[in-house]
Amino acid sequence: MDNFTVGVVVFPGSNCDRDVSWALEGCLDIRTKYLWHESSDLSDVDAIVIPGGFSYGDYLRCGAIARFSPLINALDEFVKSGKRVLGICNGFQILTESGFLPGALVANKNLNFICDDVELDIFSSKGGWFNNVDEKQTIKLPIAHGEGRYHCDSDTLKKLLDNELIALRYKNNPNGSSFDIAGITNEKGNVLGLMPHPERACDETIGGTDGLFTLKSLILK
Amino acid sequence: MDQFAAKVFVRLRPSVLDPAGEATKSASIKLGAEGIKSLRIGKMIEVKIEGNDENEVREKIDLLCDRLFANTVIEDYEYSLEKL
Numbered sequence A: 001m002d003n004f005t006v007g008v009v010v011f012p013g014s015n016c017d018r019d020v021s022w023a024l025e026g027c028l029d030i031r032t033k034y035l036w037h038e039s040s041d042l043s044d045v046d047a048i049v050i051p052g053g054f055s056y057g058d059y060l061r062c063g064a065i066a067r068f069s070p071l072i073n074a075l076d077e078f079v080k081s082g083k084r085v086l087g088i089c090n091g092f093q094i095l096t097e098s099g100f101l102p103g104a105l106v107a108n109k110n111l112n113f114i115c116d117d118v119e120l121d122i123f124s125s126k127g128g129w130f131n132n133v134d135e136k137q138t139i140k141l142p143i144a145h146g147e148g149r150y151h152c153d154s155d156t157l158k159k160l161l162d163n164e165l166i167a168l169r170y171k172n173n174p175n176g177s178s179f180d181i182a183g184i185t186n187e188k189g190n191v192l193g194l195m196p197h198p199e200r201a202c203d204e205t206i207g208g209t210d211g212l213f214t215l216k217s218l219i220l221k
Numbered sequence B: 001m002d003q004f005a006a007k008v009f010v011r012l013r014p015s016v017l018d019p020a021g022e023a024t025k026s027a028s029i030k031l032g033a034e035g036i037k038s039l040r041i042g043k044m045i046e047v048k049i050e051g052n053d054e055n056e057v058r059e060k061i062d063l064l065c066d067r068l069f070a071n072t073v074i075e076d077y078e079y080s081l082e083k084l
Helices: A017-028 A070-080 A090-097 A154-162 A212-219 B019-031 B054-069
Strands: A005-010 A031-036 A047-050 A084-088 A104-106 A114-122 A138-145 A149-151 A166-170 A181-185 A191-194 B002-012 B042-051 B075-083
Touching: A005 A017, A017 A031, A017 A212, A047 A090, A047 A212, A070 A084, A084 A090, A084 A212, A090 A104, A090 A191, A114 A181, A149 A181, A166 A191, B002 B054, B042 B054, B054 B075
Parallel strands: A005 A031, A005 A047, A047 A084, A084 A191
Antiparallel strands: A104 A149, A114 A138, A114 A166, A166 A181, A181 A191, B002 B042, B002 B075
16 A cells, blocks of 8 residues: 555554554554554554553543543544544443543443454444445444443433444444444544454454454545 | 642442442442441542642643543542641
8 A cells, every 4th residue: 555554553552453453454554653642753654553451550530641641642643634543342432531522331241251253233434434345234242341331311312322423333232332333433534443353354364354354434524 | 839739539320330449339248247338449649739729720620530540531630638
């Protein structure tokens, strides 16, 4: 993809950073660059992935400490410029804690850490993150989280619905999320947060390829 | 500068399901405790802080609670402040 470079953020406790990089580089031939959380220089990258894991050990709340890193502070300008940001799992939690996306992610209803493949309905094509996946409207992606129950108040849910910001919904809600929500975008559509892991579904032999489209769409303008 | 001790209580809002509280309630009943109507789990954060007066310290604690200690989308907070 020419010189297009996706920055993959690394916090102390991130553990999906290398998976994301493998999927982008190895499966999609998209160049990546690791971004240490203390860096605030985003000039070299054209899109950013905040990967899954347990940034800062999930202390206080998932994503609560990461929010204050220099990198997340620099993200505001990056997002305003229209560049794309994808937050996966802990990355989604960080995006809600830091106010880039509304709502919050709390402990799963059944208190279990759920590691499973789930069926998801693509609910909105805002931002082109899921558009035209071979015209499938349902995809299957892995989830692995203990605190993935999306919560928002009724006013926020109405706003999400009215503005078509709900990207993905669980077919069989595994964690008690409001309105079965598995992923949402911001109003502009350039920020997507989701609990499922697209980077773990990029090869037919290990979990399918339904995640490829979302990662590939990082290069959309 | 005076020294102050704050005790901050952070609780899930009543509208947010607390599955850990529910599980603990269930265990409490199994232990034989009777009459438990509700059980919810929160956090308590102790902060020692210095400032010129109580108002100044309250401003600092308010900021900490609102921006860091609690996520006001899902949590409420309150605190007590004691001059040491």
